Each structure stands twice: as structure tokens, then as C-alpha cells.
Amino acid sequence: MNPAFHKLKDRIAVVGVGNTAYGNFPHTDDYGLGAEAFRNALADCGLEKNQVDGLGVCRLPYYARMGEILGLNPRWTVQFPAHGRMSAMAIIEAAAALDAGLCDYAALIYANIGRSRRVNYGGEESPGVWDPFGFTSPGAAHAMMFQRHMALYGTTTRQLAEVSVAVRHHACLNPDAVMKQPITIDDHEAARPITMPLRLLDYCLINDGAVCLILTTKDRAKDLKKKPVMISGIGAREAYTGSSISNFNLNFWHDEVQDVAQQVYGMAGVGPNDVDALMCYDNFSPTVLFSLEGLGFCKQGESGSFVEGGALRVGGRLPTNTDGGHLSNSYMQGWALNVEAVRQVRGECGARQVKDAEVVQFVATTPCSRSIIYTPG
Amino acid sequence: MSSMKPRPKPDVFNKGFWEAANQRQLTVQRCDDCAHSHYPGTPVCPGCLSSKQSWVPVSGRGTLLSWVRFHRAYWDGFREEVPYNVILVGLEEGPLMISNLLGAEPEDIRIGDAVEVAFETVDDTLTLPKFRPAGAVA
Numbered sequence: 001m002n003p004a005f006h007k008l009k010d011r012i013a014v015v016g017v018g019n020t021a022y023g024n025f026p027h028t029d030d031y032g033l034g035a036e037a038f039r040n041a042l043a044d045c046g047l048e049k050n051q052v053d054g055l056g057v058c059r060l061p062y063y064a065r066m067g068e069i070l071g072l073n074p075r076w077t078v079q080f081p082a083h084g085r086m087s088a089m090a091i092i093e094a095a096a097a098l099d100a101g102l103c104d105y106a107a108l109i110y111a112n113i114g115r116s117r118r119v120n121y122g123g124e125e126s127p128g129v130w131d132p133f134g135f136t137s138p139g140a141a142h143a144m145m146f147q148r149h150m151a152l153y154g155t156t157t158r159q160l161a162e163v164s165v166a167v168r169h170h171a172c173l174n175p176d177a178v179m180k181q182p183i184t185i186d187d188h189e190a191a192r193p194i195t196m197p198l199r200l201l202d203y204c205l206i207n208d209g210a211v212c213l214i215l216t217t218k219d220r221a222k223d224l225k226k227k228p229v230m231i232s233g234i235g236a237r238e239a240y241t242g243s244s245i246s247n248f249n250l251n252f253w254h255d256e257v258q259d260v261a262q263q264v265y266g267m268a269g270v271g272p273n274d275v276d277a278l279m280c281y282d283n284f285s286p287t288v289l290f291s292l293e294g295l296g297f298c299k300q301g302e303s304g305s306f307v308e309g310g311a312l313r314v315g316g317r318l319p320t321n322t323d324g325g326h327l328s329n330s331y332m333q334g335w336a337l338n339v340e341a342v343r344q345v346r347g348e349c350g351a352r353q354v355k356d357a358e359v360v361q362f363v364a365t366t367p368c369s370r371s372i373i374y375t376p377g
Numbered sequence: 378m379s380s381m382k383p384r385p386k387p388d389v390f391n392k393g394f395w396e397a398a399n400q401r402q403l404t405v406q407r408c409d410d411c412a413h414s415h416y417p418g419t420p421v422c423p424g425c426l427s428s429k430q431s432w433v434p435v436s437g438r439g440t441l442l443s444w445v446r447f448h449r450a451y452w453d454g455f456r457e458e459v460p461y462n463v464i465l466v467g468l469e470e471g472p473l474m475i476s477n478l479l480g481a482e483p484e485d486i487r488i489g490d491a492v493e494v495a496f497e498t499v500d501d502t503l504t505l506p507k508f509r510p511a512g513a514v515a
Contacts, residue, residue, distance in 0.1 A: 123451030124383075129391075129417050130475040131383035132505055135463045136451045144465055148443040151488035193448040196460070244417050245465075245475060250442065 005234045005267050012095040013221035013228030013377050016045030016214035017339040022178050022330035023115070025208040030060050030111035031069050033210035038070060038109055041212035046225035047105060052214070054103030056080060056090050058110040059333070066109060076103035084138075084283055087334030088362055088370035092234050094215050104220060110335040111210035119206060129244055139203055140195040141248040142284035147197050149252065149286065153301035157197055159308060161188035163285040163320075164201045164327055166312035171324025173314070173352040178207050179328040202285040204326035211335035213342070221377060229345045233268030233361075233373035235260035243367050247283075256369045257294020264361070268373040272297050275373075276357040277344050278318055279337035281364035282325040288312075291365040314352055322352045338362050341374045382454030384503060390418040393432035399504045401496045404432040405472045416472040437494035438511065439466040442473070444483035466492055466508055480509035 018040025020033050034057070042049060054076035057063045063079045076097050080086040087110065094106040119125070122137030130136070149155050165185055171177035183201060191199035221228035237256040239249055249256075265271050272295055280291045289303035297318060298306040312320040323329045323340040330336050341360040343349050354360075363371040387395045394416070397404040406418045409431055413424030421428055444464040450456040464478045478486075479495050491511035498504050 120451070127383070127386070129385075130463075131452075132385050132503075133463055133476050133507075134382075134447055134452070134455045134458070134461055135475045140445055140447065140463070143445040144443045144463075147445060148465075148488060151443070193446075193460070196446040196448060241423070242473065245473060250473070 005263060008095055008099055008231065008234060009267050010230045010232050010375075011218055012098050012215055012231045013218055014213055014215050014231070014342045014374070015221050015224045015226065015228050016041040016047060016212075017342050018042070018044055018212045019176065019332070019336060019339060020210045022176060022207050022209040022332075025113070026116040030113045030210070031066060033113070033208065034060055034066055034109045034111040034212070035069055037111070037210035037212035038107060041107065041214050044226065045214055047214060052105045052107045054094065054097060054106030056094055056106060056108040058082070058086050058090055058108070058335070060109065060111050074103060076106065084281065084333040085364055085366035085368040085370070087338055088364055088372050089368060091213065091215070091231070091338060091372060092236065092370065095231055095234070098215060098217055105214060105216045108213045108215070109210065110212075110332060112332060113208045114331065115207045128246060137195065138247040139198055139284055141246060142286050143195040143198040144248060145252055145290070146286040148250070149289065150197065153304065155289065155301075155304035157189060158185055159304035160202065160285050160289065161185040162307040162310070163282070163288045163312065164188050166307070166310060166316070167282065167321045167325040168328045169313055170322050170352050171328035173350070174323050174329055177324040177329040178205055179324065198284060198286075201327070204283050205328070205331045207331050209330050209332055211332050211339055213335070213338060218377070226346065228377035229342045229374050230377045231372060232375040233264040233270070233371070235262070235264030235267070235371040236369070238368050240367065247367065249367070252290040252293065253365050253367075253369055254290070254294050254300055257291065257363070257365050258296070260363070260369045260371045261295045264371040264373055268359070268375070270359050270373065274359050275318070275361045277322055277341070277354045277360045278320045279322075279341045279360065279362045280320055280325070281334050281337065281366065282321055282327050285327065287365050288320065291363050294365060294369075295363060295371070314354055319354045322349060322354060334362070334364050338372070341372075345374050345376055381452065383452055390420055394418060397432055397434070398496070398506050399502070401504060402434050403437045403494045403506050405435050405468065405470060406430050407433045414470050414472055416474060435468055435470045439468040439474070439492055439508065441465070441483070441486060441488055441490050441492050442467045443488060444478065446483075464492070464508060474506070476505075477507045478509065479507050480513045486510055
């Protein structure tokens with residue numbers, strides 16, 4: 001346990017969240033989308049633009065250009081690379097900076113224009129050491145893990161389908177979501193094969209959009225428009241050994257996520273049974289299974305049966321990715337899931353609202369695994 | 378067209394591996410000080426940070442840990458080969474390697490089965506270490 005994380009318990013609040021529409025927007029660019037998300041997050045919390053004195057940007061090309069566009073000259077800036085695992089890493093960095101007094105109000109802005117600019121996530125775009133064997137793309141790494149999970153534990157693709165089907169159900173309840181056609185387990189089984197055992201419906205979307213979160217300290221949060229949502233728990237562990245096989249871990253990052261679980265639940269003073277909704281980084285559907293096992297919602301190898309029968313739906317055993325996640329809402333690389341966590345705690349989610357959601361957890365099971373627990377302020 | 382397939386990019390830290398592969402020898406990098414074995418090559422030993430490391434031959438024996446089948450061609454050079462297999466092998470000496478299975482399809486064997494290296498000559502300057510089921514006739 002990292003004692004510094006305990007120190008941050010319930011000291012930092014998310015006070016404003018904003019997002020753009022999600023889709024294909026060739027008429028603008030990442031800065032344009034980022035500015036719109038920032039404007040929406042400001043309106044959400046009622047803060048004046050010039051009170052923002054901390055700026056974190058992710059997947060935007062250049063922090064200074066973003067600052068210039070927004071007319072901001074902050075005293076804290078961090079640029080995060082365009083990797084999916086960065087959202088909770090950035091939120092934790094901002095929380096630590098706020099607590100240390102490096103800034104008073106931090107805006108974190110993420111923008112993605114992968115759809116309109118035809119990003120592929122493989123091949124010549126991302127050269128790697130295994131290319132001569134035809135191995136490329138994060139999806140293939142997850143297919144490699146899921147094949148092994150099937151062999152070790154008897155997990156089936158019909159069980160995996162439960163993840164895609166549940167989050168699509170949520171997307172159908174979310175007016176912002178990209179994908180709004182309900183799907184069935186049979187649809188999942190018949191979808192176009194990409195890198196088997198994974199098919200199209202196991203893959204995240206690629207779409208344009210942007211997200212902004214504004215954070216501040218507990219005391220400052222009291223003066224803003226909405227009830228603050230507190231960061232009550234944080235957990236973190238990297239797995240860099242063996243990462244030459246990108247986005248892959250032979251044991252599904254189980255040890256690392258168990259470590260994250262111990263930290264985040266210990267700090268928040270809750271356990272898996274207390275979690276009202278889970279926002280789970282779903283770059284590919286198997287990640288959700290690995291996350292459930294690592295966090296202790298079930299034993300290792302038992303996630304397939306855990307998710308059966310619609311367990312991940314709102315109203316089910318563990319409502320998961322209630323906005324539709326990366327698979328069906330929007331590929332905002334964890335950022336929109338953190339926004340959804342905040343909105344669930346606030347009770348703003350309409351048809352997809354989890355009743356009395358008080359403990360909402362984000363988790364990203366990746367080479368940099370992270371979890372955050374959000375609770376009402 | 379096979380010439381459009383991606384090729385290894387030998388650099389100061391991995392050229393020993395590809396030179397040995399061209400001699401049909403599978404190697405991993407081993408630390409001269411602490412014997413830590415790893416692949417791909419690194420500028421210092423991840424175990425003890427020593428700069429003294431060598432490419433040493435390994436047995437070529439390993440275990441099939443997982444596999445996938447690409448139905449999408451991410452490079453034009455692989456377009457005519459889809460759906461092709463890619464396997465994950467755990468070498469007897471520890472390091473993991475990504476490669477392809479020759480002489481059988483992964484559907485026909487099991488995760489956990491033994492495999493052994495089988496070199497595939499691409500051209501005069503490139504030989505790729507691939508694998509086949511252990512004991513299969515070459």
C-alpha cells in the first residue's frame with residue numbers, strides 16, 4: 001500500500017465534466033473538439049475560464065497550442081501521450097498536483113480525431129519487433145490473451161459476447177452514443193472475424209470526440225455549481241516487463257490488478273460488493289473479463305460465468321459501462337468512462353441511471369493498470 | 378507479394394539476433410554477469426543493469442502458449458496469406474517469442490504442446506525463426 005494515496009482520500013473533487021458529440025467530424029480538428037469539451041465542462045461547474053490554472057492534455061498534439069486557443073496561461077501543465085491507458089493516470093497526477101498546491105483548478109482535456117483521419121492501430125502506423133511474423137495491433141494482443149483464457153479456464157466466445165451485448169444495451173439508452181442498434185449473442189458470434197478468436201463486436205469503436213474534466217480541492221469545490229464528486233480511492237501498478245509484446249500479459253495483468261484492487265479498496269474503505277457501478281476500460285471485450293477477475297468480483301478463470309445472463313446490465317449484478325463504453329458509446333480511451341462515473345454518482349444518467357449509485361469505480365487493465373473510486377461529496 | 382512484407386530492422390541492440398538467425402541459430406540475449414536471459418535485446422541487462430551482454434544459442438525448444446489467426450491484412454504483403462496464424466512460444470530458457478507455426482495449424486495442436494524452431498529462409502539476407510510441432514519430420 002502506498003501511504004501517499006491514503007493522504008489523497010476524499011481531498012480532491014471532480015467538479016465539472018463535458019464532452020462533445022461523438023462521430024466523424026472532418027470539419028474540425030482535435031483542438032476544436034477539445035475547446036468544445038472544455039467549454040461544456042466549464043458550464044457544468046460554473047467556473048470562470050481564467051480561474052483554471054492547471055492544464056493537462058492528452059492525445060492533443062501540443063499543450064501550448066491548446067492553451068493559446070483557450071486563452072489560458074496556467075501554472076501547471078502536463079502533456080500525456082496518446083495512449084489509451086492515460087486517463088486515470090492523468091486524473092491521479094492532477095489530484096496530486098492540486099493537493100500539493102501546484103494549481104487550484106485543473107482542466108484535463110482529451111481529444112481524438114481517429115475516425116475522420118482513418119487511424120488503423122496496426123501495420124505501418126505502429127511498427128514493432130514482431131511485424132515480420134504478421135503480428136500487429138492491440139486487438140491481436142487481446143485475442144492472444146483470450147485464446148489462452150479459453151484454453152486455461154474453458155471460457156467461451158458466447159460468454160465473451162455478454163460483454164458486448166450488455167454495453168450495447170447501455171449505448172441504446174445513451175443519447176450521445178455512436179452505436180444504437182441492439183445486438184444479441186448470436187450477432188456477436190456471426191460478426192466479421194478480425195483477429196480470431198476476436199470479431200468485430202469485440203473491438204472498440206474508432207470515432208472523433210473530446211472530453212474534459214475539471215478538478216479542484218474539496219474546499220474550493222463547495223463554491224461551485226454542482227455537488228462535488230470525490231476521488232475516494234486510487235490504485236496503480238505497471239507491468240513493463242515483457243511489454244515488447246505490446247498490450248499483452250501472459251497472466252492477464254492479474255497480479256497487477258489485484259495489487260491495484262488492494263490499494264483502491266483499502267484507500268476508499270470499500271470492497272467489490274459495495275461497488276454500485278463499474279466503468280471498465282473496454283478497448284476489447286476480454287479486458288472486461290480480466291478486470292473483473294483482477295479486482296476480485298470473481299475468482300480468476302470465473303469471469304465467463306460471472307457475466308452470463310446480463311449480469312453487466314443496469315439492473316443486473318454489476319452494471320458496467322453504463323454509457324456504452326468504448327465498444328458502443330465512444331472511443332474516448334477511458335476519459336468518457338470517468339465522466340460517466342461522475343454522472344452516475346450525481347444521478348444525471350436518465351434511462352441508464354443506476355439507482356442510488358454511491359460507489360462508482362473506474363478501472364483500466366493495461367500495462368499501466370489504474371483504478372479510481374468516486375463517491376458523493 | 379512477399380517483398381512487401383515488413384522486415385526486421387536490425388539495430389545496434391538486435392543485430393546479433395538476426396545475424397545468428399541467418400546462420401539458422403536461435404539466440405537470446407544473456408547477461409555476462411548475472412545470466413539473465415531476455416528477448417528482444419536491451420542496452421543493459423534488465424536484471425542487474427550490466428552493459429556486458431551476449432547473444433547465446435538456445436535449444437530451440439519451447440511451448441505453445443497461445444495463438445491467433447489474422448483475418449485482416451494490416452500490410453499488403455500479408456493480403457494473400459489471410460487467414461494466417463501467429464503463435465506465442467515460451468522458450469525453454471524463459472523468453473517469449475511471437476512467430477508462426479509451420480507444418481501444422483494451431484487448431485490441430487493444443488496450448489501447452491511442445492514446439493521447436495524451424496527456420497524459414499526469406500532471401501539471402503533474411504531468415505525468420507519459425508516453429509513447428511516438436512518431433513515433426515522436417
